[in-house]
Amino acid sequence: MRLDSVRKRFGERCALESLSLALAPGEVYALLGPNGAGKTTTLNLILGFLRPDAGRIEVAGIDAVADPLGARARIAYLPETVMLHPTLSAIENLGYFALLGGRRLDDAQARALLNEAGLQEEAHARRAGGYSKGMRQKVGLAIALAKDARVLLLDEPTSGLDASAANDLSHGVRAAAQRGMAVLMATHDLYRVKDVAQRLGILRDGRLLLEQRTDRLSAAQIEALYLEQLSR
């Protein structure tokens, strides 16, 4: 997936100014930035919910501006808040949403995906109405994995989750990358970036200030780098 010199304005306000990003299959990229930096706008442009004013967006070789539906068919998306049918179980929710996407799952396939996304076995057949936010996010990730997409987009996937749920979800995100998906994750969770992502980018006022590999950085160094960039 790649973005080349993408610009997006809302009236006078410039949400993105010449943003270029390239992600390889199997790579997890953490997009960091303060509120209003342009992270959600970036995801909405890739999803085709917004049109750029300038620049190119390519998803799995498809021009996402000219063919947003074609691109979206190759994208799985996990929003910050996952909506599930409260009276259906995780297995039933997953089966329902996978079917909407054209894929019929049997019970074993559904359970395997829920395990991969980190949802504990005892919750698989329970009604989703009683789930915590972390459990709903995990079902959302399983739904995303079921789509067999080339690109996975996540918007603040661990916001509001406890450490254990956030850790399980991070594990599921890595599993998605191991399947060969290019994963772009907008996040404020600086301490988890190193565990999940191979690269990070820091966005502020619609500009990418810095891109860096995470392997040689500690979590504390990532936080220091972030704060230093934002104080400039």
Ligand SMILES: Nc1ncnc2c1ncn2[C@@H]1O[C@H](COP(=O)(O)OP(=O)(O)OP(=O)(O)O)[C@@H](O)[C@H]1O
């Ligand atoms: N539909 C819209 N109409 C007008 N302005 C918008 C719209 N969507 C976003 N913006 C503006 O564009 C800028 C980028 O917003 P965006 O939501 O992409 O930031 P963000 O990095 O996702 O922030 P957060 O961390 O709070 O989710 C902000 O200044 C925002 O007010």
